Amino acid sequence: MNFTLRVLGTASAKPVPDRHQSAQVLSVHGRFFLIDCGEAVQRQLLRYRVPMMKIDSIFLSHVHGDHLFGLFPLLSTMGLQARTAPLNIYAPANFGPILKFFLSYFGEGLAFEIRHVALDMKAPEVVYKTKSVEISAFPLDHKIDTFGFLFREKEPPFNVRKECIPEYGLTLTEIGTLKRGEDVVREDGTVIPAAVAAYKPYVPRSYAYCSDTRSFPELAEWVKGVTLLYHEATYPEEFADQARQRHHSTAAQAARCALEAGAGKLLLGHFSSRLKDLSPLLTEAQAIFPDTVLLSDGDLFDLPLIKH
Amino acid sequence: MNFTLRVLGTASAKPVPDRHQSAQVLSVHGRFFLIDCGEAVQRQLLRYRVPMMKIDSIFLSHVHGDHLFGLFPLLSTMGLQARTAPLNIYAPANFGPILKFFLSYFGEGLAFEIRHVALDMKAPEVVYKTKSVEISAFPLDHKIDTFGFLFREKEPPFNVRKECIPEYGLTLTEIGTLKRGEDVVREDGTVIPAAVAAYKPYVPRSYAYCSDTRSFPELAEWVKGVTLLYHEATYPEEFADQARQRHHSTAAQAARCALEAGAGKLLLGHFSSRLKDLSPLLTEAQAIFPDTVLLSDGDLFDLPLIKH
Numbered sequence: 205m206n207f208t209l210r211v212l213g214t215a216s217a218k219p220v221p222d223r224h225q226s227a228q229v230l231s232v233h234g235r236f237f238l239i240d241c242g243e244a245v246q247r248q249l250l251r252y253r254v255p256m257m258k259i260d261s262i263f264l265s266h267v268h269g270d271h272l273f274g275l276f277p278l279l280s281t282m283g284l285q286a287r288t289a290p291l292n293i294y295a296p297a298n299f300g301p302i303l304k305f306f307l308s309y310f311g312e313g314l315a316f317e318i319r320h321v322a323l324d325m326k327a328p329e330v331v332y333k334t335k336s337v338e339i340s341a342f343p344l345d346h347k348i349d350t351f352g353f354l355f356r357e358k359e360p361p362f363n364v365r366k367e368c369i370p371e372y373g374l375t376l377t378e379i380g381t382l383k384r385g386e387d388v389v390r391e392d393g394t395v396i397p398a399a400v401a402a403y404k405p406y407v408p409r410s411y412a413y414c415s416d417t418r419s420f421p422e423l424a425e426w427v428k429g430v431t432l433l434y435h436e437a438t439y440p441e442e443f444a445d446q447a448r449q450r451h452h453s454t455a456a457q458a459a460r461c462a463l464e465a466g467a468g469k470l471l472l473g474h475f476s477s478r479l480k481d482l483s484p485l486l487t488e489a490q491a492i493f494p495d496t497v498l499l500s501d502g503d504l505f506d507l508p509l510i511k512h
Numbered sequence: 513m514n515f516t517l518r519v520l521g522t523a524s525a526k527p528v529p530d531r532h533q534s535a536q537v538l539s540v541h542g543r544f545f546l547i548d549c550g551e552a553v554q555r556q557l558l559r560y561r562v563p564m565m566k567i568d569s570i571f572l573s574h575v576h577g578d579h580l581f582g583l584f585p586l587l588s589t590m591g592l593q594a595r596t597a598p599l600n601i602y603a604p605a606n607f608g609p610i611l612k613f614f615l616s617y618f619g620e621g622l623a624f625e626i627r628h629v630a631l632d633m634k635a636p637e638v639v640y641k642t643k644s645v646e647i648s649a650f651p652l653d654h655k656i657d658t659f660g661f662l663f664r665e666k667e668p669p670f671n672v673r674k675e676c677i678p679e680y681g682l683t684l685t686e687i688g689t690l691k692r693g694e695d696v697v698r699e700d701g702t703v704i705p706a707a708v709a710a711y712k713p714y715v716p717r718s719y720a721y722c723s724d725t726r727s728f729p730e731l732a733e734w735v736k737g738v739t740l741l742y743h744e745a746t747y748p749e750e751f752a753d754q755a756r757q758r759h760h761s762t763a764a765q766a767a768r769c770a771l772e773a774g775a776g777k778l779l780l781g782h783f784s785s786r787l788k789d790l791s792p793l794l795t796e797a798q799a800i801f802p803d804t805v806l807l808s809d810g811d812l813f814d815l816p817l818i819k820h
Contacts, residue, residue: 244552277551277581
């Protein structure tokens with residue numbers, strides 16, 4: 205029942221010696237979701253012992269090289285490792301010809317199907333759903349079509365409080381009713397409220413990935429109440445004009461988004477290679493949203509199960 | 513007047529944590545030639561402080577991903593760094609559509625021209641020539657069109673021995689004659705032999721890059737007398753059948769090539785990821801050609817100027 209984020213790259217377009225370009229892996233209940241594929245993502249997966257073969261699906265925010273160039277080598281290696289499980293890649297529509305090129309020139313011998321799920325929504329839409337997790341994509345505001353992703357543990361079903369079973373002499377049918385969150389109403393008029401006899405075993409955890417993007421008002425609404433929010437912070441507020449012009453965000457803008465969204469914690473990354481000192485980003489963000497972290501490659505966030 | 517090889521990657525197709533895929537930089541008299549572009553080559557260039565912007569040209573042996581996937585990110589970064597100098601890429605003809613794809617999807621804003629010099633020779637041919645260096649390409653025997661490269665310092669012009677100028681009372685014309693390596697014959701019949709009064713200041717150094725390839729008889733002839741020979745050694749001799757079938761070489765085959773070519777030193781790389789212990793490769797190669805080195809990422813070979 206884990207919910208774990210491993211950060212693989214935190215640089216923006218120009219690589220720097222101690223930071224790789226954008227890539228992260230979120231693991232939810234043992235499933236691995238790869239988010240963006242900056243160059244050398246497969247080396248970073250090796251380094252942090254993420255089981256490459258267990259990657260369930262890939263989420264590509266946009267087709268700029270610094271989020272994408274690690275994909276071809278990764279797919280090739282998956283082929284060499286004899287992957288057979290189909291792989292879904294959730295990416296903007298303009299990823300289509302890029303995948304086609306890869307398959308034409310480097311796809312020989314791949315024994316697994318690669319399916320491109322084209323994203324083109326104007327507001328959040330669920331794109332992936334299992335019993336335990338639901339993933340939605342939403343548009344960001346960048347130079348080219350770009351999408352953010354929200355990974356949510358699903359609401360767990362209600363559990364019936366063990367002590368209530370003998371106390372009320374609950375029947376199997378009544379237990380079923382309580383598990384659906386409904387009150388039991390007996391023929392004699394007795395009511396056993398779900399609020400008393402049942403409970404949610406945990407609060408669903410969630411993670412939102414927002415890179416690359418200008419700051420825009422709807423975003424906070426779309427990631428409302430998220431446990432962990434990653435928001436790009438290419439520049440400090442001092443370069444707000446440049447951020448706007450280049451369709452990026454400042455650390456302060458990311459922090460305002462986290463505050464408005466009521467996020468649990470804010471993670472900042474995608475730092476401009478021009479910044480020699482990142483501390484101003486942290487200072488300006490924490491002044492608005494104290495629980496902010498400046499990411500480094502390799503950072504791990506293992507979110508504990510939040511019990512009710 | 514340097515002649516320096518920096519090894520950036522020594523793995524074969526499957527990446528391993530401590531080895532990158534094929535890439536090397538040869539620097540000759542201050543010019544940088546990049547040979548193959550395994551993934552993350554730009555990170556390796558950063559790591560070993562090779563000045564990316566001074567890369568004169570790129571030599572791609574073939575279009576398998578493990579020799580190529582570092583190219584797109586590298587070209588993108590050169591663009592971000594505002595390169596304007598044209599860049600020649602010497603590569604097989606089938607690199608053409610790959611470059612075209614890159615330029616269509618990721619070439620926006622590149623302020624330098626990328627020229628593909630298509631290789632299709634059946635025997636060694638000079639493809640690059642300056643005052644001080646000459647580079648030839650020659651076919652290898654791999655699954656797809658693949659080429660090796662031979663980098664040679666050019667023969668320097670003769671120098672006239674300083675002490676001979678007063679000794680023989682050499683005129684400027686006579687000095688010119690000796691610098692062309694010709695004997696001076698005076699009107700009175702006196703002969704001043706070039707062999708006595710002139711000398712070559714140094715022996716040209718050379719480097720040959722041979723990856724990926726099956727062993728084949730002409731190769732040793734084509735790299736005859738090379739100072740430093742890189743030859744792939746994917747497998748030990750024990751796997752000779754597999755090497756042949758997969759169009760690769762064993763360490764012993766590489767060593768026989770070095771021996772027949774009369775090479776100065778043999779460098780082995782492109783090791784199969786299946787080999788946990790590489791020492792058998794060294795043992796079998798050194799039994800045939802003692803001056804053999806098993807390469808590691810980062811290895812540096814700074815060839816001294818060999819004076820006559």
